Amino acid sequence: MGKLVEGVWHDVWYDTKSSGGKFVREDAGFRNWVENKPGAPFQPESNRYHLYVSLACPWAHRTLIMRELKGLTQHIDVTAVSPDMLDNGWEFSTPEPLFGFTKMHQIYTQAKADYSGRVTVPVLWDKKTNSIVSNESSEILRMLNSEFNDLTGNHTNYYPEKLRHDIDEWNAFIYPNINNGVYKTGFATTQEAYEEAFDNLFAALDKVDAHLATSRYLVGDTLTESDWRLFTTLIRFDAAYVGHFKCNLKRIADYPHLQGYMKELYQFGNVAETVSFEHIKRHYYFSHKGINPTQVVPKGPDLDLESTHGRDGV
Numbered sequence: 001m002g003k004l005v006e007g008v009w010h011d012v013w014y015d016t017k018s019s020g021g022k023f024v025r026e027d028a029g030f031r032n033w034v035e036n037k038p039g040a041p042f043q044p045e046s047n048r049y050h051l052y053v054s055l056a057c058p059w060a061h062r063t064l065i066m067r068e069l070k071g072l073t074q075h076i077d078v079t080a081v082s083p084d085m086l087d088n089g090w091e092f093s094t095p096e097p098l099f100g101f102t103k104m105h106q107i108y109t110q111a112k113a114d115y116s117g118r119v120t121v122p123v124l125w126d127k128k129t130n131s132i133v134s135n136e137s138s139e140i141l142r143m144l145n146s147e148f149n150d151l152t153g154n155h156t157n158y159y160p161e162k163l164r165h166d167i168d169e170w171n172a173f174i175y176p177n178i179n180n181g182v183y184k185t186g187f188a189t190t191q192e193a194y195e196e197a198f199d200n201l202f203a204a205l206d207k208v209d210a211h212l213a214t215s216r217y218l219v220g221d222t223l224t225e226s227d228w229r230l231f232t233t234l235i236r237f238d239a240a241y242v243g244h245f246k247c248n249l250k251r252i253a254d255y256p257h258l259q260g261y262m263k264e265l266y267q268f269g270n271v272a273e274t275v276s277f278e279h280i281k282r283h284y285y286f287s288h289k290g291i292n293p294t295q296v297v298p299k300g301p302d303l304d305l306e307s308t309h310g311r312d313g314v
């Protein structure tokens with residue numbers, strides 16, 4: 001774990017001292033867009049882009065899901081990093097295919113030799129300009145959702161115009177309280193910061209569970225990007241966050257509606273193939289030595305994800 005400072009790798013853990021024990025996530029550094037319009041520098045083209053992900057990472061996972069849902073698997077290839085993120089940050093267990101690099105920070109300095117900032121996944125790489133289009137998953141998600149439609153013929157829209165208000169509202173609620181809420185709970189270094197994040201997280205899960213009692217998905221009966229953004233945290237919850245991040249008031253399996261909802265999304269299309277509990281458990285329990293010094297990875301839990309989700313009547 002570390003960061004680049006003017007192109008040089010430094011091994012440093014997150015600074016929580018300057019924020020009273022609270023974990024504060026840094027903004028992404030590359031914010032360009034693939035756009036299907038004349039003259040745009042990043043055009044949607046088959047085999048032009050490469051997606052670097054971690055199968056453990058919830059932010060990267062949502063881009064991987066969108067790539068599947070939008071029929072982009074034969075147009076955008078993927079490289080997954082090793083689940084172990086230690087002194088060198090994210091690494092490749094075998095050299096990655098584009099340059100033969102063994103470390104993710106080399107991809108960043110290949111794009112910008114004097115880059116300063118954290119080296120995060122996902123990264124959408126452009127083979128044509130030899131640069132990073134974006135390392136912000138929420139924006140990569142939108143590009144995959146809409147900009148490659150002419151190429152794939154897949155016009156399913158997970159961010160439709162008429163539902164944007166509700167989708168934006170759910171995203172604004174779920175990101176700080178749930179997606180990042182589990183990290184704020186797990187990375188807190190004071191009792192107060194931990195308890196505040198913990199209370200906030202479970203209040204948010206209670207609210208979503210109650211909503212799902214009468215609503216098939218977050219926004220009525222249409223599956224939207226908000227569902228996929230929530231899903232990647234839910235699917236990691238019982239396997240990693242309950243134990244490793246001490247998010248242990250309840251498991252998702254204890255929630256009457258969240259559990260069935262999560263199972264329905266898991267069973268949707270090829271989504272199950274994007275989920276790797278091996279990477280998820282190994283990454284969290286093995287990489288965060290400050291939290292789990294023995295690096296022992298738990299064998300369980302036994303998750304029941306294949307049985308009927310029971311959501312058809314909602």
Ligand SMILES: N[C@@H](CCC(=O)N[C@@H](CS)C(=O)NCC(=O)O)C(=O)O
Nearest residue numbers: 028057059118119120121135136137
């Ligand atoms: N804003 C980014 C956040 C991505 C992110 O924080 N990814 C984590 C993995 S789950 C990471 O790569 N962390 C490495 C680090 O912070 O040094 C996004 O959503 O794309």
